[in-house]
Amino acid sequence: GVEGSTTAAWMERYQQMYERATRHPFTVSIRDGTIDLSAFKRWLSQDYLFVREFVAFVASVLLKCCKQEDNSDMETILGGVASLSDELSWFKNEAARWGVDLASISPLESNLEYHRFLQSFNEPEISYAVAITTFWAIETVYQDSFGFCIEEGNKTPPELLGTCQRWGSADFKLYCQCLQRIADRILANAPADTVKSAEEAFIRVLELEIGFWEMSSCRS
Ligand code: HMH
Numbered sequence: 001g002v003e004g005s006t007t008a009a010w011m012e013r014y015q016q017m018y019e020r021a022t023r024h025p026f027t028v029s030i031r032d033g034t035i036d037l038s039a040f041k042r043w044l045s046q047d048y049l050f051v052r053e054f055v056a057f058v059a060s061v062l063l064k065c066c067k068q069e070d071n072s073d074m075e076t077i078l079g080g081v082a083s084l085s086d087e088l089s090w091f092k093n094e095a096a097r098w099g100v101d102l103a104s105i106s107p108l109e110s111n112l113e114y115h116r117f118l119q120s121f122n123e124p125e126i127s128y129a130v131a132i133t134t135f136w137a138i139e140t141v142y143q144d145s146f147g148f149c150i151e152e153g154n155k156t157p158p159e160l161l162g163t164c165q166r167w168g169s170a171d172f173k174l175y176c177q178c179l180q181r182i183a184d185r186i187l188a189n190a191p192a193d194t195v196k197s198a199e200e201a202f203i204r205v206l207e208l209e210i211g212f213w214e215m216s217s218c219r220s
């Protein structure tokens with residue numbers, strides 16, 4: 001259960017911001033079928049570049065996990081690294097299907113800002129507690145956003161259902177819940193200043209995710 005869960009308390013405390021990240025006009029427009037396909041293609045190509053950076057980030061979380069005395073979370077995080085290999089192939093296939101040339105894409109400013117945040121976790125001083133919380137938050141925003149697009153009553157265009165299933169599936173939800181349990185267990189045993197840093201990282205993820213949807217929606 002989520003009782004006494006630090007992360008669940010934050011989701012409530014920052015509920016408004018969480019909703020801005022997970023019910024953003026961009027993903028809501030997927031769900032109601034009014035999505036502008038050029039915006040979708042921009043998101044697709046930018047997110048491919050994001051995921052390439054995300055591989056290094058998840059590897060840094062794995063490394064911090066392996067340095068813990070209790071590294072029982074290793075398999076879960078390693079599974080996350082492994083699934084990103086499949087995800088990169090998926091992006092390449094999807095891009096080809098939409099006629100998007102990934103080789104000619106450069107990251108836009110909000111994406112670069114997110115890259116810099118992810119890269120900051122390479123510092124060994126950043127604790128495992130903050131890193132695993134950040135990992136959980138990043139995955140959960142996508143799970144919740146795309147899960148909403150396949151919930152009852154959706155008018156999601158059929159050609160976008162594959163994308164929504166990727167992050168909105170029951171399996172991905174279970175994976176996010178597993179990450180949440182790990183984060184809550186680590187946070188329950190972490191010093192107060194570390195918990196504070198993890199909370200700040202959670203808020204930062206929400207800001208960066210909102211910025212990423214904004215970047216994807218913006219015309220031109
Ligand atoms: C911007 N956030 C962004 N892209 C993703 N692919 C995820 C989260 C989930 O992996």
